[in-house]
Amino acid sequence: MAYSVNPPNRHKQTNNYKLMKNKTTYILAGAVFAASTASAEIPLTDDLSAYGYIDVVGIAGDDEFTSIDNALVAEFELGFSFTPVDSQWSAVAELSFNGTDNNFGADNFDFETVTITYAYSDELSFTVGNILSYQGFETFDATGLYQFSYLGVFGNPVYTAGYWVGASIDYVTDAYAAGVWVGDNNAEDASWEIFLQYTGIEGLTASFIYADDPDYETINPWISYEIDAFTFAVEYVDNEFSNGVEQDFLMLLAYYSFGDAGITVRFTDGDNGGVSGVDDFKRYTISPSYSFSDNVLGLLEYSVDDIDGSLGTVDQYAAELIFTF
Amino acid sequence: MKRLLLILPLSMIASLSSLAQEVTREEFNTLLQRIDALERGLSSARNLQMESLATEAISQMPESQVAGESRESLIEEVVTRIQKREESVNYPWMELTQWDGVRKRMSSEQVIEILGPPTLDEPSLHKRKDRVFTWQGRRVATGERVEAIIRFYKNKVIEIEPPGDKKPFVF
Numbered sequence: 001m002a003y004s005v006n007p008p009n010r011h012k013q014t015n016n017y018k019l020m021k022n023k024t025t026y027i028l029a030g031a032v033f034a035a036s037t038a039s040a041e042i043p044l045t046d047d048l049s050a051y052g053y054i055d056v057v058g059i060a061g062d063d064e065f066t067s068i069d070n071a072l073v074a075e076f077e078l079g080f081s082f083t084p085v086d087s088q089w090s091a092v093a094e095l096s097f098n099g100t101d102n103n104f105g106a107d108n109f110d111f112e113t114v115t116i117t118y119a120y121s122d123e124l125s126f127t128v129g130n131i132l133s134y135q136g137f138e139t140f141d142a143t144g145l146y147q148f149s150y151l152g153v154f155g156n157p158v159y160t161a162g163y164w165v166g167a168s169i170d171y172v173t174d175a176y177a178a179g180v181w182v183g184d185n186n187a188e189d190a191s192w193e194i195f196l197q198y199t200g201i202e203g204l205t206a207s208f209i210y211a212d213d214p215d216y217e218t219i220n221p222w223i224s225y226e227i228d229a230f231t232f233a234v235e236y237v238d239n240e241f242s243n244g245v246e247q248d249f250l251m252l253l254a255y256y257s258f259g260d261a262g263i264t265v266r267f268t269d270g271d272n273g274g275v276s277g278v279d280d281f282k283r284y285t286i287s288p289s290y291s292f293s294d295n296v297l298g299l300l301e302y303s304v305d306d307i308d309g310s311l312g313t314v315d316q317y318a319a320e321l322i323f324t325f
Numbered sequence: 326m327k328r329l330l331l332i333l334p335l336s337m338i339a340s341l342s343s344l345a346q347e348v349t350r351e352e353f354n355t356l357l358q359r360i361d362a363l364e365r366g367l368s369s370a371r372n373l374q375m376e377s378l379a380t381e382a383i384s385q386m387p388e389s390q391v392a393g394e395s396r397e398s399l400i401e402e403v404v405t406r407i408q409k410r411e412e413s414v415n416y417p418w419m420e421l422t423q424w425d426g427v428r429k430r431m432s433s434e435q436v437i438e439i440l441g442p443p444t445l446d447e448p449s450l451h452k453r454k455d456r457v458f459t460w461q462g463r464r465v466a467t468g469e470r471v472e473a474i475i476r477f478y479k480n481k482v483i484e485i486e487p488p489g490d491k492k493p494f495v496f
């Protein structure tokens with residue numbers, strides 16, 4: 001949909017880091033935005049196609065806070081896209097199964113993008129349904145990330161929104177994109193997000209996202225620039241929660257591609273606002289990756305959190321293999 | 326109106342359930358083998374038919390027009406031309422000369438204009454390739470499987486693999 005340049009912005013919610021995040025549920029699902037997934041498409045009929053991916057991960061850590069040292073099928077995602085050729089209407093439904101405990105209950109199953117879209121023109125579209133947040137340079141699905149973990153402490157995502165039911169209006173051109181999402185959060189006030197993106201200079205993507213919800217307020221600007229085989233990105237996230245917790249994160253990322261291989265180096269300087277017992281921290285990540293084919297990607301990651309206070313440093317290791325279909 | 330609303334989901338369920346008929350892996354492989362055999366048979370039958378048509382057409386031609394060339398090679402020539410014509414109508418992308426017009430940095434729309442729509446349009450996990458067009462088909466004359474690939478990044482061609490080319494085509 002509206003993400004003309006970058007992969008869809010999604011927060012991966014399928015690793016143990018995310019499970020940790022769930023335990024500290026200061027984050028509420030909120031706003032969002034639908035986008036196509038980075039998966040292949042299998043035509044079922046002229047109008048209906050299926051796509052998805054399998055994400056297998058091995059994780060290890062040296063601290064109790066990481067609660068890791070295991071291997072798992074982090075996610076199996078299956079999506080259906082209904083796009084009649086001569087119609088301005090289209091629909092997408094994505095099902096996400098997380099974990100490997102063979103329990104297909106509510107804890108392991110999520111709807112991701114489940115939307116109905118009306119394309120008024122090539123630029124302007126209207127969408128209703130379960131839509132993904134505009135927030136984040138780091139994508140929701142593993143397929144769009146430059147490494148395994150997220151930029152937050154212990155590899156947690158730092159965005160205040162994931163998927164939520166609402167409606168959005170999006171306008172996209174080659175040079176810029178703009179969008180507004182409004183959703184219901186069961187409170188008196190609505191939850192909403194605005195999204196502005198500039199892509200008018202080759203290689204450059206500059207985005208600004210503002211989210212306002214009865215439970216939080218988030219400001220999230222980020223810029224990425226691609227030159228030759230390099231990608232550079234800078235992201236800032238400022239969260240203020242209604243319970244008084246305040247967080248801010250600054251992330252710097254560099255990615256270098258050489259043929260089918262690549263390497264990511266990332267640094268985060270953040271204040272976690274006391275969540276998980278962490279205030280100020282720094283996170284360093286290095287992650288080599290290799291594309292075995294267009295639909296198979298493998299990567300390794302080493303990250304270390306340098307946390308102010310008694311927690312000290314926490315090492316984390318991950319190996320990931322993703323297969324799209 | 327209400328009745329219509331009821332009918333629609335029912336018809337959708339019916340069509341989905343017909344799609345979801347179970348087949349075992351063995352049955353599926355057998356079906357694939359049968360399709361392969363049918364395609365080969367069809368291709369060979371087509372060739373025979375074309376040959377007989379060409380023979381018939383040539384036999385009706387005055388002797389003076391076929392003089393200087395053996396009847397057999399003339400038939401082969403006619404058959405080859407008919408096959409090429411069929412190939413260029415059904416699979417324009419199989420014709421290598423069409424690929425001369427494809428250049429790096431072209432958009433996906435420009436590529437489709439030249440080669441026709443791809444058989445598969447898929448994204449790539451590679452961070453510097455985000456879309457892959459694949460054309461697949463069989464040579465009309467031989468039944469040989471042919472595949473061609475073009476990869477894009479930000480809607481610009483970055484890699485070209487014409488039919489029969491396994492490695493990226495470098496200009």
